């Protein structure tokens with residue numbers, strides 16, 4: 324089922340939360356709504372679900388206007404961050420719930436319910452937990468069950484609001500890979516809210532970057548990362564060094580370089596900036612090296628971060644005998660320019 328959002332507007336009091344939003348989600352895609360807290364992601368998701376009414380504009384499912392349609396008739400499945408399972412029911416019964424409460428003429432027979440629930444539990448790889456109760460499961464397992472429950476009624480659209488938000492970093496990482504694989508099997512149109520850019524990049528077919536109620540950019544993870552439409556998108560998707568040009572351009576051009584796009588040279592080279600090593604920090608496989616940059620008449624000084632794989636930095640440190648205070652030159656392999664001020 325495709326989703327089309329047309330000129331959608333929503334305000335709470337004076338705060339505009341959805342500001343003339345237009346968006347097309349093709350059938351079968353897994354789309355992430357990515358943005359900082361308060362950018363309007365959850366509100367947009369709730370409008371898609373029919374849990375919130377827009378002030379103006381419309382939502383279409385497969386070309387059909389569903390703006391006024393009741394939530395129960397939209398055939399959407401939900402998974403929320405804290406969408407608790409029913410504690411007094413077994414896992415099996417939790418997943419079966421949506422099927423059992425269907426009107427009598429649509430309710431599957433008991434044998435069908437059984438086979439469908441077991442099939443879903445296999446899909447989320449937790450069929451061995453069917454007879455347990457929710458409190459006997461880990462947080463990650465509970466969210467997988469919540470997903471199985473949402474899928475049981477064969478929703479046309481699956482809406483997920485920070486589904487892994489309450490889990491620790493390692494489980495989150497596992498579950499987002501798992502969700503990607505699951506979606507490749509099930510192919511239901513899915514919209515996934517997150518404020519974590521890594522999560523969006525890893526899971527989604529396409530990312531919708533939101534900021535202050537507006538859509539800044541829509542694109543594949545590679546498109547938004549490699550060709551950001553605005554300084555906001557560039558900065559939200561990862562660390563970046565900024566240079567405020569002084570005499571480069573009268574209007575004040577800002578140049579952006581990602582830390583891993585800078586190389587460290589022992590000698591001056593064309594386009595390279597002189598800098599002094601101030602400190603290094605190694606976390607896991609990556610080393611972050613902070614440099615103090617000299618003011619060079621073209622632009623202001625300031626700090627610059629360089630990121631290198633740990634082993635690569637070790638070898639370089641030995642080769643160039645780098646220590647705190649060493650003078651080097653930094654050359655950008657790739658830069659992005661935007662006119663005007665930084666976001």
Ligand SMILES: Nc1ncnc2c1ncn2[C@@H]1O[C@H](COP(=O)(O)OP(=O)(O)OP(=O)(O)O)[C@@H](O)[C@H]1O
Nearest residue numbers: 335338340358359360361362363364365366367518
């Ligand atoms: N029912 C409501 N009444 C009043 N203000 C609301 C309501 N729901 C949301 N808001 C406000 O609308 C803005 C957008 O909220 P929304 O939850 O859509 O953002 P978000 O991007 O999902 O943020 P988060 O990641 O923090 O959930 C916020 O400023 C929020 O305080």
